[in-house]
Amino acid sequence: MGRPRTPLLDRERITTTALELVDEQGDFSVPQIAKRLGAQTGSVYHHVDGRDGIVELLRERVADSIDPGTLDVAPWDAGLEGWARSYRAAFAAHPRAIPLLMTSPVRAPRVLEQYERAVNLLLDAGFAPADVMVLIIALENLVLGSALDLAAPETMWVLDDATATPRLGEVLAAVGEGRADRAFEVGLAGFLSHARTLLLSPSGA
CATH class of the missing domain: 1.10.10 (Arc Repressor Mutant, subunit A)
Structure with missing residues (x-):
């Protein structure tokens, strides 16, 4: 044969x-x-290179869907916002990969290059070095949490006895559709507002 x-x-x-x-x-x-x-x-x-090597290949595959060109957009906050949205979309397509990838060290060269670009964006904008990784990690927490939320059931709070939590029932009924997207917009707006304030009074100053 x-x-x-x-x-x-x-x-x-x-x-x-x-x-x-x-x-x-x-x-x-x-x-x-x-x-x-x-x-x-x-x-x-x-x-x-074993299981760890496959994990890094997975990380590169998912991260390949993130548009690194967003980090070239000016001003810095528009670039960071675009990167966050692209990052969220990439991981929302594979939400079950998030726990696997986020609990192992990042080694994949193409992914590290993207972090380097994000670091350059923030340093060039004037952020203190001590603030840069804190901001990137905080943004990742927001993005990945939201990507998981997109995959969650629409009904996440089951009220067997609505009389025991009447106000929770009221706000759940009022939230309407697009809960995950709306929550992401609130979080991203708050993050960017904090980052702009931080730029005016960096921790290293």
């Missing part, structure tokens, strides 16, 4: 399969990837 024209395994197929598994069940294993691709588990390790 001749060799197949297309190899069973390569980094792209491994990444795609791992992401499919994460989207389905929130995690993956190397044996699961091998089984789905019709290969031996040991063969997967010939293409990737």
Whole structure:
């Protein structure tokens, strides 16, 4: 039997399969990837640096959907806002990957390059170095929390006895559609307002 024209395994197929598994069940294993691709588990390790290597490939795959060009937009707050919206959309497409990716160190070069661009944006705007990573982490917390909220059930609060929490029932009835989007807009506006104020009185001053 001749060799197949297309190899069973390569980094792209491994990444795609791992992401499919994460989207389905929130995690993956190397044996699961091998089984789905019709290969031996040991063969997967010939293409990737173990499970940690696959996690970084997943991080790059999801982050590839973030538009880094937003960080070139002036002024700085418009660039940061655009990056936040693109970041949220990228992770909202794969919300079950968030716990996996956010609990492991970032090593992927293309992702680190994007962080470098965000750092440059804030430093060039005049933020103190001590404030820059705090701002980026705070923005990530907002973005990723909102991406998870987009995947949450529309009914997150189940009131079996509405008489016990009547005011909660009242505001839940009043919130209407688009709760996650509206909450994100409130959080992003508050974040940017704080960042603008911080720029006027940086912690390093």
